[in-house]
Amino acid sequence: MFWFLRRIGISLLLIWLVSTIVFLALHVVPGDPAEILLSSGGVAPDPATVEELRDRLGLNLPLLTQYGNFLVGVLQGDLGTSLVDEYPVVTEIALRLPRTLELILAGTIIAVAIALPAGTYAALHRGGLFDRIASGAAAFLLAIPVFVVGTLLVLAFAVELRWMPAGGYVPLAQDPGRHLLLLLMPSLAIAKGLAAVVFRMTRASVLDALSRDFVRTARAKGISPARVLTHHVVRNALVPVLTVLGLHMGTLLGGTVLVEYVFNWPGLSTPLLRAVEARDYPMVVGIVLTISGLFLLINLVMDLLYAALDPRVRAA
Structure with a gap:
C-alpha cells in the first residue's frame, strides 16, 4: 500500500x-492575447478597447493572483474559459478527448497485436528469414515520420485505390461501419512506430529470457515447451516490453496532433x-x-502491471 x-x-x-511550467511559459511568450483577439485584417485595435478586454479577462491581475486563481480552479475541476470563443475549457476537452483516446487505443491494439507475436516468433527463430525481414521492416518504420506514413496511406488507399475515405469523422452511434473505416488509416499511421519499438523490445527480451538459468531448469524438469514459453519466457519478457509500451503510449498523446491534422480527425489537436x-x-x-495527467496515469497503470508480473517491484 505504501508503494x-x-x-x-x-x-x-x-x-x-x-502545469506550473506551462502556465509560466505561456505568460512570458511575446504577444498580448487581448490585442491578438481584437486584431482584424492587420489593423491595430483601439488601446482603450484592448485594456477593457484585458480587465474583463483578468489579464491585468498580478501573475501570482492569476496563478492562484488557476490552481483553485483546477482543484475545483474548473480549467477556466477559452479566451477565443468563451466556452468552458472542460467542455471542449470532454468533447474531443474521447476521440483522441480512441485513436491512441486503436493504434496501440493494432501495434501490440502485430508486434508481440512477431517479436516472440523472431526471437525463437533467431537469424532466420522471418527474423531478418521483420527486423529490417522495424528499422525502416522507425525511420519514417508519422506524417509521411499518413500521407502515403491517403495517397495509396484513398486517392489511387479508392478503397477508403481520405479522412473525416462520423460518430460511432450514427454509422458504426463508416466510423471504423475512418478510424483505420489514422490508427495504422499511429501504430507503425509503436509496433516497431514493441517488436524490437519483445525480440530482445525473449532472447534474454531464453538464455536464463530458470528456463534451462524448467526444460530439464521436462516441462512442455509451450508452458516454458508462456509461463517462464514470455511472462519475464513482458516487464521491459510494458516499460516501452507505457512510455510510447504517453508520447502518442502528443504525437497524434499531426495524424489528426492529416486525416481531419476532430481530436485535441x-x-x-x-x-x-x-x-x-x-x-x-x-x-x-490533461495530456500530462493521462501520461502519468498510463505510467501508473504500467507500474501496477509491473508489480503484478514481478513482486520484486513492490519492494523497490
Whole structure:
C-alpha cells in the first residue's frame, strides 16, 4: 500500500510541476492575447478597447493572483474559459478527448497485436528469414515520420485505390461501419512506430529470457515447451516490453496532433493549435494538463502491471 501511495504522490507532484511550467511559459511568450483577439485584417485595435478586454479577462491581475486563481480552479475541476470563443475549457476537452483516446487505443491494439507475436516468433527463430525481414521492416518504420506514413496511406488507399475515405469523422452511434473505416488509416499511421519499438523490445527480451538459468531448469524438469514459453519466457519478457509500451503510449498523446491534422480527425489537436496561435492561455494549459495527467496515469497503470508480473517491484 505504501508503494502505491508513493506512486500516486509522485504523479500528483509531477502534474503540479508541469502545469506550473506551462502556465509560466505561456505568460512570458511575446504577444498580448487581448490585442491578438481584437486584431482584424492587420489593423491595430483601439488601446482603450484592448485594456477593457484585458480587465474583463483578468489579464491585468498580478501573475501570482492569476496563478492562484488557476490552481483553485483546477482543484475545483474548473480549467477556466477559452479566451477565443468563451466556452468552458472542460467542455471542449470532454468533447474531443474521447476521440483522441480512441485513436491512441486503436493504434496501440493494432501495434501490440502485430508486434508481440512477431517479436516472440523472431526471437525463437533467431537469424532466420522471418527474423531478418521483420527486423529490417522495424528499422525502416522507425525511420519514417508519422506524417509521411499518413500521407502515403491517403495517397495509396484513398486517392489511387479508392478503397477508403481520405479522412473525416462520423460518430460511432450514427454509422458504426463508416466510423471504423475512418478510424483505420489514422490508427495504422499511429501504430507503425509503436509496433516497431514493441517488436524490437519483445525480440530482445525473449532472447534474454531464453538464455536464463530458470528456463534451462524448467526444460530439464521436462516441462512442455509451450508452458516454458508462456509461463517462464514470455511472462519475464513482458516487464521491459510494458516499460516501452507505457512510455510510447504517453508520447502518442502528443504525437497524434499531426495524424489528426492529416486525416481531419476532430481530436485535441485542432483546439490546441488554435489556442497556441491565439495565446489562449486557459485552453493551452487545460489541454496540456490533461495530456500530462493521462501520461502519468498510463505510467501508473504500467507500474501496477509491473508489480503484478514481478513482486520484486513492490519492494523497490
